[in-house]
Amino acid sequence: MRANLSIRDYEQISAYLDGQLSPRDKARFEQQLRERQDLKTALEDMSRTRALLRMAPHRRAPRNFTLTPAMVQKSQPKRSFNLNLFPTLSFGSALAALLLVATILFELMPGAVTGQMSAAPEAARNAENTTGATSMMQPAPMATSSVSADQQMQGLAAAPENKAVEPPVVTWGFPQANESSPAFGQGGGPGIDSLGRGGGSGGGGMDPSGVGGGAPDGNLVVPLDGAQSLPDANLKQGAQPAEDFNSIPTLEGSGPVLGLPPAEQGGQYTVPLPTALPPRETSQTMDAGSEAETLSTTSLPALRWVQIGLGAAALLLAAAAFWAWRRSR
């Protein structure tokens, strides 16, 4: 009858033979030995096997394996070269791959490439999105006839990014305004400076003194030829001559822009505020955007070459790392 013992039994037998059982386990195992014949036989078999293995002759070294300085010198540089090269190459490969992914993501990111190039159109679009700013950007009705939208947008596009968000003020007929001598509005765009010298359209200022219409920021003033004399029609309908502004009572209201009352409530001053940009301005913005797109398109080949270089570097370094790894094994 073949012994039907579990692996656990054989592990106990083996450990018992080598004296590796704890006193408690040893006592329990010896108790089982007295009760189970198959366990006793298995113990004898394993004991013989162990004795056979211990009878195996020891092989003596056929020669001395002592090291010579030449052996140490010969082996060290090669080994250390391989050991140091693999991590370096693998890290370089991983880094190149990460940079490649980063450049691809950067390229796919909307507006990431064109962000800096189209700062001016972007600022112009931001200005459009602000209702008040949009209304302030509009030229006065008087000026509409003489100031073209092209000129305004060119001024916007040429302005620095931090200047573009400020509303351009178009004035004529008066010297350039500044803090000490505010301009008197005659059709100037509404100002938004901290002194409240915002000029309403047609020259109606919100300053209690009635001073308005000037552009506090002289950089945005667009001098116009022939703007000294205003069309009579505009003067009659919306703009008031500067000489008469002292006689005009101060308006109070809760209009959307600088407290100006709506056209139907103001009575004396009606300022038609366009609700949307003229189509021409929109097209100008799009033109500027298209220009930026063109610029970004021209810069793409350089980015593409960078991506190709990174991809090639990642592949070559990975191959070299694999080679170094194989050599080091």
Place this chain on the structure above:
Amino acid sequence: MDEVGLIDAAKKGDLDSFNRLILAYQDMAFNLAARMLSDDDAAADVTQVAFLSAYRSLDTFRGGSFKSWVLRMVSNACYDELRRRKRRPTVPLEPMTEEDEEVESPAWLADDGPSPEDEIERGELNRAIQRCLNGLPDDFRSVVIMIDIEGADYQEVSLAVGKPLGTIKSRLARARLKMRDCLRQFGELLPSVLRLDDEVVP
């Protein structure tokens, strides 16, 4: 021999001190390699590589049993050699018939050496054991060689193999069980005192 002093001197670059350690352990190292690889030439190469590797990485030895550390170096070198053999297996030389069919067990491939019975009869227990050892998994073989042939204790083998004591016990028991079953093939040719019974006496 002051082993600790020799190790310290070797760490400082004294090659002579390390060579004295090699002389003390080279038989054990070669015996382990020869039993693991069953090839004396390969065992010699592996032993040399292991000692060279041990000298280079001597700084990583943090004390304890230097014997275990050497056993670990040698067993790792043996594993590397065994893996290399598996990656590049030898192609059996099978003769072909006129119909381009392989001839199995050709006469010229027959072992001209003595049969196992002759080997045992001539007291060549060694070859029988080696044959059985070759049939063991590598992890089992290294443990049974270190403990039953080299005479190392469980703790030393645990350090050398890098496995807990429980794993060593389990591997050793399974290896002994397989060796017992293998050596039974030699039956009566084993020394009578050590003859393994095939059946349990009821």
